[in-house]
Amino acid sequence: IWKESDRLQMLIADLLDLSKIEHAQFQLHLEQVSLKEIANEAVALLASKAKDKEMSINVYEEGSSIIQGDSQRLKQIVINLVTNAVAYTPANGQVTISLIEKQNEVELHVVDTGIGINSTDKLRIFERFYRVDRARSRNSGGTGLGLAIVKHLAEAHHAKLQVVSAEGEGTTFTLRFPKKQS
Numbered sequence: 001i002w003k004e005s006d007r008l009q010m011l012i013a014d015l016l017d018l019s020k021i022e023h024a025q026f027q028l029h030l031e032q033v034s035l036k037e038i039a040n041e042a043v044a045l046l047a048s049k050a051k052d053k054e055m056s057i058n059v060y061e062e063g064s065s066i067i068q069g070d071s072q073r074l075k076q077i078v079i080n081l082v083t084n085a086v087a088y089t090p091a092n093g094q095v096t097i098s099l100i101e102k103q104n105e106v107e108l109h110v111v112d113t114g115i116g117i118n119s120t121d122k123l124r125i126f127e128r129f130y131r132v133d134r135a136r137s138r139n140s141g142g143t144g145l146g147l148a149i150v151k152h153l154a155e156a157h158h159a160k161l162q163v164v165s166a167e168g169e170g171t172t173f174t175l176r177f178p179k180k181q182s
């Protein structure tokens with residue numbers, strides 16, 4: 001019962017947040033943010049979950065990962081993506097967060113060695129409540145709102161969001177953030 005009520009609370013919190021974001025009833029508090037710092041914070045939060053599955057999470061930075069954005073919201077994006085990467089990767093797998101500076105953008109890649117997503121599901125995973133194979137993913141405790149939230153927060157940051165995946169091999173979510181918000 002406790003587990004279910006915990007889940008329900010998370011669901012309600014996520015739904016309220018998502019509807020605020022969808023209706024643009026929220027503001028980004030823009031500042032200079034180091035994505036490397038955000039990634040390290042997210043990794044620290046998820047370390048015990050990863051350890052339980054004997055997984056390692058690594059952060060790799062090439063150039064500067066400083067962008068203009070909302071640190072709380074960026075952290076929410078990274079936590080949602082890395083939580084998924086850990087949840088949908090079998091034990092002993094690996095998750096890498098890569099931050100690559102380009103001329104006008106900073107790329108954030110969340111790479112896992114997990115179960116992957118087929119091309120039909122790939123078209124739908126950003127919809128609210130969409131989950132691939134509900135029965136199997138039920139014990140991972142999710143509700144299907146994480147990526148919908150990521151998508152809207154990425155849009156709010158004018159970031160391009162892309163997913164590349166191969167079933168049984170792994171998945172990479174990529175976000176390309178402009179260095180400065182116009």
Ligand code: ATP
Nearest residue numbers: 084085088116125131132142143144145146147171
């Ligand atoms: P929550 O609301 O707790 O995040 P969730 O993880 O099920 O629940 P999303 O994060 O929106 O919801 O993801 C939607 C679905 O996309 C997942 O249920 C899963 O089937 C699939 N998925 C997401 N990330 C990955 C990944 N890295 N590898 C494989 N499948 C994934």
Ligand code: MG
Nearest residue numbers: 084142146147
């Ligand atoms: Mg999720």
